[in-house]
Amino acid sequence: MRAARFHAVGRPLQIESVERPQLRANDVLIRVRAAGMCYSDIHVLDGVIAADPPVTLGHEIAGIVEEVGSGVTGFGKGDRVLVHFLSPCGRCKRCLQGKGMQCLRLFEREGYGFSDDGGYAEYCRVDAERLIKLPDDLGIEFAATLGCAGITAYHAVKSVARVKMGESVVIYGAGGVGLYALQAARLAGAYTIAVARSEARLRLAESLGADHVVNAKESNLRREVRRLTDGAGADVVFDFVMTDESIRNSMGMLASGGRLVLVGVSNKPITIDPQITVLKEFSLLGSLVGTKDELEELVGLAASKRIRSVANRAFTLDEVNEALTMLRRGEIVGRGYVVP
């Protein structure tokens, strides 16, 4: 079968022919139908995120079950499925506390699309434990993008920031994750303000229900957000940009007691002002991806049309490197995905 594989930092993915994977007892073979593209792929190429080369990238994986291992129950050929690509151990202190994203062994275990072969391939082998069955009426491309962008946003909004009805929320950065976070915050009953540098993204944010949009290039960004929040500032800012500038802006937008949620990957240190952090009792909260339980919930919410798809640009396996270049340049509005 054909796959887009990562071999070394600084080199493009190699589209090559590999063996179809053999199944162990608890494995399921998925015929990949859509694999969403995430900025983390670029971080792997750049060496910011460590992966185990050679490895097939693609961690937003949806498809059709082709074959199941001897010990698998609950899944059968033809089932439409979505992969939860991280593998909390289920037994450590954090897992037993319901904090799978803080699993003490999370990075020692399977990570499809990073340490284990992922979805930029015709087939993908996954432990049955990590699969979610999809409702019939949920588009497979939409589903794929929930696997990382969607669940990352949902977890950040629901479990990390714990956004509540009536709160004001800023979405700082309106890429794939941001657009799902916007929808999740709105679904939780919050007022939403989307901040981005691209007018196209701001228009999309508006169409997805943002109460206000503000261009990040605006000189009075912080003042504008304060104005839109009755002078008090926002209750929550989700910062998907994570530069010194965005952090400074984010903290300048927050009300006393506000929460600043950091989502995404960056190896550049950020600077914070401890004084305002203490005087206003801010919380800075790191948010990783999300648990399988949250992903199941999100799939249900998507199927019932409370969350809408931002998957809007398909690529073939052969186009994957060009597509990643477009992603790097910010040329994809919404989420791109590969159809192998």
Next chain:
Amino acid sequence: MRAARFHAVGRPLQIESVERPQLRANDVLIRVRAAGMCYSDIHVLDGVIAADPPVTLGHEIAGIVEEVGSGVTGFGKGDRVLVHFLSPCGRCKRCLQGKGMQCLRLFEREGYGFSDDGGYAEYCRVDAERLIKLPDDLGIEFAATLGCAGITAYHAVKSVARVKMGESVVIYGAGGVGLYALQAARLAGAYTIAVARSEARLRLAESLGADHVVNAKESNLRREVRRLTDGAGADVVFDFVMTDESIRNSMGMLASGGRLVLVGVSNKPITIDPQITVLKEFSLLGSLVGTKDELEELVGLAASKRIRSVANRAFTLDEVNEALTMLRRGEIVGRGYVVP
């Protein structure tokens, strides 16, 4: 009456004679019996914290009621009282949510010892709303140090970090606030590790119930804390030092899902690594002082001997500048206080 007053940044306090304050309807005149000394006093002298000169410093104020205004009920001459020196408005959104330290008008209102005359004086005038009556068996010097050091620690442990039984907690910095935080964390059922550079402070921490003490100069500080927490790292670190070095160490000591609580005042930016913050889902939590409700609770816990005094060095009003110099040099172990 005599008072130690702040006139300008960079100049020592001036011990001078001022008028005894006139009472308004809701005021109480307190004969100050002990006024704890806090590093914030030094921040005022250095211009790091803004105050309204000329003003009498001293925000940890305990004493005896001398006189009450015409509208005051519930207090009378001779009552032993403690001052809650900040004044949440009680009506804004945050106050109604029970978050008085995040009051949207906190710094527009009375702040005894900063914007309004404080306790380094023979008498101090305070709105009756801000007073707590003291149990007979609670030493007045002990009580005074609860007014800022104690309540800051208690709030950080109980309401910001929400320390729970069985958690492991690092107290990084064992000054007055740290030593109360150590006791509060222990009272909440946590395992405690005290980190400091001074052996005298570590010995005091031990005598107050620290399960382990580690000298911060130790080259393997982070590894040592990890060893003491079964390799997993601490659930919570209270960082009272707030330098780049301490923050780096603190984050290196934390378990996945850990909370890093920032307490105190500093105008030096700090640098954090966003990657570990996200990958381990850390929370960085600013913590200010504490509410009157929390101070009342703490007074009760102190009176019932669950929290012990760290007030252990008395100074006269005339010695206040020397005492502040000692405080600046780290020569006071425990909490110093002025007896006017």
Next chain:
Amino acid sequence: MRAARFHAVGRPLQIESVERPQLRANDVLIRVRAAGMCYSDIHVLDGVIAADPPVTLGHEIAGIVEEVGSGVTGFGKGDRVLVHFLSPCGRCKRCLQGKGMQCLRLFEREGYGFSDDGGYAEYCRVDAERLIKLPDDLGIEFAATLGCAGITAYHAVKSVARVKMGESVVIYGAGGVGLYALQAARLAGAYTIAVARSEARLRLAESLGADHVVNAKESNLRREVRRLTDGAGADVVFDFVMTDESIRNSMGMLASGGRLVLVGVSNKPITIDPQITVLKEFSLLGSLVGTKDELEELVGLAASKRIRSVANRAFTLDEVNEALTMLRRGEIVGRGYVVP
């Protein structure tokens, strides 16, 4: 001025002429424009809720400021206002914890429409502290019904049950409070099932966004709810009926770990099965009304059209006794209100 006043248990309200109230320094005189009708009025007539006769009933009060006391700031003649009819003290332990509905002195203080004259009158005198200014585009009848029905629902959903995105919620009883609770739960991102005996109410629930409606007369009520929640049962049931039958049904609908919220007033003891309560770790949560902070939030959500009005039947002051009889008989679908 004319007012509908309660004189004794068992007797209808008396429509009579009384003096226009005199203002004290902090009072505001409101020209009542709409006063919502609540089942609690009937409880007062029946002696189930204690009131202080003679007293003007009506605790859902909206109108126009006619005059303000000498000490009032922030309100002036012509302002459109809504009354928060309960008066938490703002100083007790619970108030300082942000739990105004658990104020230790709640029932010693003003309760407009119960212990103090309420809104079934041309004018009503209220402490300025209890007033909320209304946005221009919010209908005054709608606003009135938020004052008890709306805020009771909002508080129960947001602060007591703490309904979260993706949860399944049963609204058991679709009167005024139930219909607002339905909307609040939906706004919080939950799946909603409305249960009632009246088809008219179920239709209204559907039009307000209920995902499912079930007639309470159905023999398989519990099984039906379980079917609609994938067999697991609901995460939350709001029981507005509070009879032995409804409680038994409610507990039979709940998933393990479920929350059963009791809202409303009843003097009939209810029976619960401790075994299922323990084995499934149910929570039974009493919910009273809501805080002023919550009411302000709700007003904002209503003004931004996230909550829709259920005020749909107007009565004159002279019709108030007939209207209460209709309410008692369940003949009012939605919320009735008096226009004095």
Next chain:
Amino acid sequence: MRAARFHAVGRPLQIESVERPQLRANDVLIRVRAAGMCYSDIHVLDGVIAADPPVTLGHEIAGIVEEVGSGVTGFGKGDRVLVHFLSPCGRCKRCLQGKGMQCLRLFEREGYGFSDDGGYAEYCRVDAERLIKLPDDLGIEFAATLGCAGITAYHAVKSVARVKMGESVVIYGAGGVGLYALQAARLAGAYTIAVARSEARLRLAESLGADHVVNAKESNLRREVRRLTDGAGADVVFDFVMTDESIRNSMGMLASGGRLVLVGVSNKPITIDPQITVLKEFSLLGSLVGTKDELEELVGLAASKRIRSVANRAFTLDEVNEALTMLRRGEIVGRGYVVP
């Protein structure tokens, strides 16, 4: 080997000879050294709790590993171990939320001492997943009683009631679970009041750190508790008695916003007053046993002497029926245990 087995409701346990169990791949064979006695055993005999006869009772099981199955890692012969007798599935929605006691399949799975053979036998076979290794310095009898009494108390205090520092807590019933709950509440920083009918139990409660003890026979029980809590009432009552009388008393002792935690098993309906529940916003919280994670924490706290043993009466296997009779009559103060 010899075992005390349950054959039918209404009949005493039968001490008989049975085969030593065969190990499957993931099993461990434990040589039982202590098996604590729980009132649930009596509920099984009485038919209040369903069990699967014939079955060996005893669900508080500590001992020494005798043999391990072929697939077991992490345990070896000679290890001192404690059994977590319930088996949450680890995969359902509740388990992934960290709520193992609300597992949707909890009662379909192993329950040692109820549906699967327990510890009133020379040997006991347990899935390795359910084992906790004991620290060397923790007495095996003490450890055994943590397996149900201890963990039930710890879970109720920490995870259900979420007792916080400075709260006032009533322990209503001072049997084995109550005495551990008393210690857990105290460890969490609460003020504790023990209520029981037996002076011997009240003396034991006192020696374990109760701040106050009150005899339940006292006519002014509720008033006495109110007096001891400054008139406000208790923040939390743990009701281990669960009769109409105890519930009425418990609710009469609670402060506004108070939590009433129901622990234990009873098939007798209880009556509650919905009016006070709503007016004071009480929470009634069912609490089952506790998770393995909590049990590991508790073992650590016991080993570090923050919780003390209440195991104080040993019986042989032959004495088990007499011992259960004593337990039924309330003649065992503290926790009894069987040494097979």
